[in-house]
Amino acid sequence: MARSYNPPTVWKPFGAFSMVKIHEGGQLVHLKGQVSLDREGRLVGKGDMRAQVRQTLENIKAVLAAIGGEMADIVSLTQYATDIEQFMAAGDIRKEFFFEPYPVTTTVQIMRLYHPDLQIEITAIAEIPRNRFRMPED
Template sequence: MSKSYNPATVWKPFGAFSMVKIHEGGQLVHLKGQVSLDREGQIVGKGDMRVQVRQTLENIKAVLAAIGGEMADIVSLTQYTTDIERFMASGDIRKEFFSEPYPVTTTVEIVRLYRPDLQIEITAIAEIPRNRFRMPAD
């Protein structure tokens, strides 16, 4: 069970994020930054920020599922984008993956990612309840 907190002493979140997310005891996991690649390592959605955001979040969801996690277990996200305006216009896609309490989020515009056709990379920290967490076999 998690709770979010948005103190009245700072500005109110305008999107799918919280100022503070508090999780009860569980297994803390740090996810590598995910990008818009399919299982074969090919870019999905070249030139289309919305498609890339969706694929990146699907990749995060798949990584979490492999160890018993869910998107609701995410405590924190750091998002790197090459075009902040186009990324901000995809906020509705985030709401398909997250509901309250939203994870705390930092978004940074960068010059480029490791492959020029990639427009977004998102890394996450999640706390998976111990009764669902599965240690990877690999």
């Protein structure tokens, strides 16, 4: 399991993130960037950042669950948004998926993703406790 730390020597986090997340011996996994596609590969939430954030986080949750992980196991997120204001306004949705201690995050605004209707892509690094981790079968 990883633990979070917010040093008093820098600014206090203002949202659902921590300054540092320290590994403590679990299974480290890197998740491919997820977007708001459903199981059949269809776009969810065209023109709706909130719907896209929710679907993207649901996809991350599903990928982790398939190998024994949980959202609380996420150590780090990198978030790419086509509209930073709309993405930040969806912070309440992110708080439905993450609780303290929050993962560290980096959020950047980009011009577009690989499909023009996509507004958000999120990639994650997680540390799953070894007693829960399930190696996928080929």
